[in-house]
Amino acid sequence: MSGLAELIAERLATLEPVYVELDDDSAAHAGHPGAAGGAGHFSVTIVSHCFSGAPRLARHRAVLDRVADLIPHPVHALAIRAYTPDEYFPAHERTAR
């Protein structure tokens, strides 16, 4: 994991996620304008109880707020999928826990 990815993961840890998957998609965007050197495209799937009762916009804001100072440099883009544990884990998995 790159240093930048680690930094993002560290920031998102404050949302107390039960699951985080952070992908560095930078290579796929190499060479397009605004992504100098092909750096800085990330996507994150984050699952947290924090999102319970929060509408979509508020969830994305919660994530973006934590990395706002990194955008647009060095983070050019951060795709976000934010779920509550109930939404993310299938019901049969939950009952098995």
Add this chain to the structure above:
Amino acid sequence: MSIQDKIREQVKGHRVVLYMKGTPQFPQCGFSATATEILKRCGVDEFFSVNVLADPDLRQGIKEYANWPTVPQLYVDGEFVGGCDIMREMYQSGELQQVLGAKKPA
């Protein structure tokens, strides 16, 4: 007119506004291309689009107006809806079609 006033006028003056990189005919960013495609699939062929690459002040201004750091940004009836990910999720759940189809309250 300040940039913030200009943005307010744009989003209040048009039912559907998309701030994007490039144009609907020639998007210059994958996320803006996706946003355009989603609007088309929702049956919105005509919308007010603004190419933020053509206006650095506006590009900065929309980030402050919506308190949202990234592009694209969708507005419907003057309300900030979200960026590309939110548009995709709302499209997949059918919410976006509802928002776009609903008549503006009198």
